Amino acid sequence: MEELMISSENLAKLVDSFLKEGMDVFVPDSNRFGKINSSDKLVLDPSMKPTDISAKGVVFPKVDPIFHYKKDKEKVEIFETEPGNKQIVFGLKPCDAASFKVIEKVFNWDYKDEFFNRRMQNTIIFGLACTYSDEYCFCTSCGLSPVSYEGSDLFLVRLSEKEYSVMVVTEKGKEVISKYKDLFSSANAQKKTEVINSIKAPEKKFDSKKVKDWLDKNFETDFFNPTGEICLGCGQCAFVCPTCHCFDIVDEDYEYGKGRRMKNWDACQFYHFTLHASGHNPRDNQAKRYRQRVSHKFKYYIDRFGAILCTGCGRCSRGCPVGIDIGGIVSQIENLK
Amino acid sequence: MNNIYKPYLMEIKEIIDETSDTRTLRLQFRSEEDKKKFSFKAGQFAEYSVFGEGECTFCIASPPTRMDFIECSFKQVGKVTNALRRLNVGDTIGFRGPYGNWFPVEEMKGKNIVFIAGGIGLAPVRSVILNVLDRRTEFGDITIVYGARTVQDLVYKRELNKWQERKDVKTVVTVDPGGETSDWKGEIGFVPTIVEKTAPSSKNAVAIICGPPIMIKFTLPVMMKLGFEEKNIITTLENRMKCGLGKCGRCNIGNIYVCKDGPVFTYFQLKVLPQEY
Numbered sequence: 001m002e003e004l005m006i007s008s009e010n011l012a013k014l015v016d017s018f019l020k021e022g023m024d025v026f027v028p029d030s031n032r033f034g035k036i037n038s039s040d041k042l043v044l045d046p047s048m049k050p051t052d053i054s055a056k057g058v059v060f061p062k063v064d065p066i067f068h069y070k071k072d073k074e075k076v077e078i079f080e081t082e083p084g085n086k087q088i089v090f091g092l093k094p095c096d097a098a099s100f101k102v103i104e105k106v107f108n109w110d111y112k113d114e115f116f117n118r119r120m121q122n123t124i125i126f127g128l129a130c131t132y133s134d135e136y137c138f139c140t141s142c143g144l145s146p147v148s149y150e151g152s153d154l155f156l157v158r159l160s161e162k163e164y165s166v167m168v169v170t171e172k173g174k175e176v177i178s179k180y181k182d183l184f185s186s187a188n189a190q191k192k193t194e195v196i197n198s199i200k201a202p203e204k205k206f207d208s209k210k211v212k213d214w215l216d217k218n219f220e221t222d223f224f225n226p227t228g229e230i231c232l233g234c235g236q237c238a239f240v241c242p243t244c245h246c247f248d249i250v251d252e253d254y255e256y257g258k259g260r261r262m263k264n265w266d267a268c269q270f271y272h273f274t275l276h277a278s279g280h281n282p283r284d285n286q287a288k289r290y291r292q293r294v295s296h297k298f299k300y301y302i303d304r305f306g307a308i309l310c311t312g313c314g315r316c317s318r319g320c321p322v323g324i325d326i327g328g329i330v331s332q333i334e335n336l337k
Numbered sequence: 338m339n340n341i342y343k344p345y346l347m348e349i350k351e352i353i354d355e356t357s358d359t360r361t362l363r364l365q366f367r368s369e370e371d372k373k374k375f376s377f378k379a380g381q382f383a384e385y386s387v388f389g390e391g392e393c394t395f396c397i398a399s400p401p402t403r404m405d406f407i408e409c410s411f412k413q414v415g416k417v418t419n420a421l422r423r424l425n426v427g428d429t430i431g432f433r434g435p436y437g438n439w440f441p442v443e444e445m446k447g448k449n450i451v452f453i454a455g456g457i458g459l460a461p462v463r464s465v466i467l468n469v470l471d472r473r474t475e476f477g478d479i480t481i482v483y484g485a486r487t488v489q490d491l492v493y494k495r496e497l498n499k500w501q502e503r504k505d506v507k508t509v510v511t512v513d514p515g516g517e518t519s520d521w522k523g524e525i526g527f528v529p530t531i532v533e534k535t536a537p538s539s540k541n542a543v544a545i546i547c548g549p550p551i552m553i554k555f556t557l558p559v560m561m562k563l564g565f566e567e568k569n570i571i572t573t574l575e576n577r578m579k580c581g582l583g584k585c586g587r588c589n590i591g592n593i594y595v596c597k598d599g600p601v602f603t604y605f606q607l608k609v610l611p612q613e614y
Contacts, residue, residue, distance in 0.1 A: 080343070110583050115340075304592050
């Protein structure tokens with residue numbers, strides 16, 4: 001893989017060039033990945049806490065129109081939606097960048113979800129090596145690290161206030177910077193190695209294989225009951241999660257006789273998520289729903305798609321109003337007999 | 338772009354009220370081209386929609402041997418089924434499908450078939466029954482046991498009568514005790530009891546069972562007693578679904594997607610699944 005360097009000043013120029021080309025540029029603030037309209041707003045701080053809400057919305061928005069309709073008496077017409085703009089996302093931590101590769105599997109294993117795919121094709125990801133770590137982080141337990149470039153098209157490591165190393169990971173990444181070669185200089189491998197070696201990775205909390213072994217054998221369990229008792233079923237864990245991908249399909253009229261059908265984010269922590277029309281509910285209490293959340297992430301998705309449905313970003317725990325910490329819970333599972 | 342969520346447009350050609358709250362719609366493709374390329378197998382399901390209200394999952398209740406219409410039957414329960422009931426003949430609905438697997442009708446050739454259904458659970462079974470009756474000579478003995486809570490709750494009454502008149506089909510219709518009318522001539526008793534009384538032979542036989550979970554639960558031991566093998570007892574699961582395409586994550590039972598790996602399962606397959614259906 002090609003290794004380059006770019007100065008902070010030139011990185012700002014690169015952002016302005018992308019904006020000039022008409023692309024949407026997203027950067028993180030404390031809350032989310034938002035669009036910027038000039039490089040003045042560009043802050044790439046590797047020590048920043050992960051955004052409250054993950055970056056998945058850039059390829060899988062919380063509300064995604066799948067078509068528009070027009071009703072006129074008994075007639076109905078359907079209108080397809082337009083593909084979105086080309087978009088560049090800066091500053092994804094490895095736990096966010098990797099999530100795109102994880103959810104790509106479910107959107108493509110059989111039928112292909114082109115809403116997800118066309119956004120992925122239109123998206124260039126500039127990952128950023130992460131120096132943040134708190135008690136909720138556990139990327140290292142999910143096969144990642146603060147310097148994993150999985151899912152990034154280009155991967156940045158901030159070497160100093162003034163410069164970044166740039167790893168060109170994919171062809172797509174190579175292409176997007178090809179016009180701006182003069183903004184880059186040759187790599188400083190030694191400095192990069194020094195910086196990478198100085199990053200302290202979060203401690204490994206659990207062995208995901210051992211966790212799966214236990215989940216394989218213990219569907220019937222009272223282990224999740226205490227969590228079920230405190231969980232409010234608010235669904236925030238799924239909404240802030242970079243890998244939760246469940247959705248609802250909902251219609252909305254926006255004016256008389258006209259409207260849209262949408263894919264909306266949904267969450268398995270809601271009672272109505274699995275409620276049958278008859279009133280029967282296969283997951284009729286919160287403990288069962290929390291078991292589903294953990295099992296989907298650390299067993300079912302692995303069985304089905306060969307990947308852990310979690311990147312260890314810790315957002316669900318950081319944001320939980322009643323302090324449910326998935327890393328802690330899964331660590332306990334590892335030690336269960 | 339291939340939009341997997343985009344429905345076909347269909348016209349309601351006929352409305353048949355089965356009971357006070359259950360209705361059958363006869364649908365036809367608005368586009369001739371869609372009609373030509375559409376095919377399905379008995380047991381598959383679809384997403385039906387009222388634009389502005391949303392989508393609902395029902396099986397295709399008509400058989401693949403009768404392609405002039407697609408039929409669905411539904412009970413008025415929630416937002417979309419209520420909206421469906423407000424539609425009239427000539428109105429347009431959305432239809433996505435067919436989805437999921439199907440009953441192994443081809444593997445059932447030459448075998449005796451026992452159909453057991455309760456309430457609106459007859460809808461998916463009806464697709465197979467009509468399919469098999471349309472190809473009657475390819476199959477052995479056919480037994481149908483159908484029950485509902487009351488006489489008023491029996492669906493497809495016009496067809497039940499026709500099946501009862503046929504000499505090449507044994508049809509037993511029952512209502513729960515207390516659900517009979519003064520002129521009721523059928524059986525009185527719960528489905529499992531009537532299955533035991535009817536005692537269909539398990540020799541070279543396949544059983545298809547659909548109905549409320551409680552009915553299935555008490556019918557299974559009877560089937561075991563009659564000597565049916567677990568792999569020859571077939572049912573469909575009714576987990577809540579939205580996409581039908583293995584994406585939205587709603588119908589999962591453990592690592593299976595009911596919308597892709599099902600909805601048709603043998604009792605043998607069901608036994609190894611987590612109890613989450």
